[in-house]
Amino acid sequence: MSTPLTWFKSSYSSDQGGQCLEVATGTGSDTVHVRDSKLTDGPTLAVSPATWADLTRWVAA
Numbered sequence: 001m002s003t004p005l006t007w008f009k010s011s012y013s014s015d016q017g018g019q020c021l022e023v024a025t026g027t028g029s030d031t032v033h034v035r036d037s038k039l040t041d042g043p044t045l046a047v048s049p050a051t052w053a054d055l056t057r058w059v060a061a
Contacts, residue, residue: 005024005025005033007022007035007040008022008023008024009022020036020037020038021034021035021036021037022037022040026046029049030048030049031047032047032051033045034046034052
């Protein structure tokens with residue numbers, strides 16, 4: 001049995017709608033899970049913490 005993930009919406013998101021991502025870390029923080037905040041039962045993307053860090057650095061640049 002797997003532990004349910006606790007999802008967090010971006011602090012930049014508002015209650016006005018729009019495009020938002022939610023992020024959760026897996027057990028032991030060995031995986032970062034990403035999903036569309038409007039499709040919580042939809043598909044998720046799972047990446048390593050290093051990949052997530054690279055992505056967030058690239059987006060911030």
